[in-house]
Amino acid sequence: MATINYYSPEGLQKLKDELQDLKMKGRAKAAEDLREARDKGDLSENAEYDAAKDAQGLLELKISKLEEVVGNARELDETNMDLSKVLIMSKVKLKNTKNNAVLNYTLVAEEEANLATGKISVKSPIGKGLLGKSVGDVAEITVPAGKLQFEVLEITR
Incomplete structure (x- = not known):
């Protein structure tokens, strides 16, 4: 069961802005890092590619958690x-x-x-x-x- 949390208007907007930033800029950077690592050769022996994939996975986990927080957030009146x-x-x-x-x-x-x-x-x-x-x-x-x-x-x- 999701926990409802209450936020000030500024606090909720800050969370929404962070989520939007991660989705737009964070995902674009992760994709660019993967492209660069892939261009460096054989993927089976490419530690840079593995690191970029791990970083992408962590980014998606952070986005998912933040989406849950924002989804359960309520603005206080x-x-x-x-x-x-x-x-x-x-x-x-x-x-x-x-x-x-x-x-x-x-x-x-x-x-x-x-x-x-x-x-x-x-x-x-x-x-x-x-x-x-x-x-x-x-x-x-x-x-x-x-x-x-x-x-x-x-x-x-």
Whole structure:
């Protein structure tokens, strides 16, 4: 059974653009690499041809997986979402109760996650622990380093 994932409009467009790029440019390059390798002589002893065939197979696998992701993707309509609870696409301001550090995260789908930009997956331990919490709630989250407690200070979209 396919898993439905929810994306921001930008995140879904990025996936669609990547898929289109792989289909057009990726396949064209793979075909060109195969043509060049085939022109180099006997295929039974041509390691370049074998490598090009393997690369083509991996490209087709990546395209297939990305098609499945895009096919099961749904764009979120943020206008109807409850602002009082942490949900996917929520921007959350948190305070670590242990060291009083303030953190800002946006909860997104796995494929959109990028810690450098403050986007964490709703399937990550912190993301799972925050889902459904309201302002003032303290979430106790188990991470590989131990247990952390975060107080939800603010929820925005």
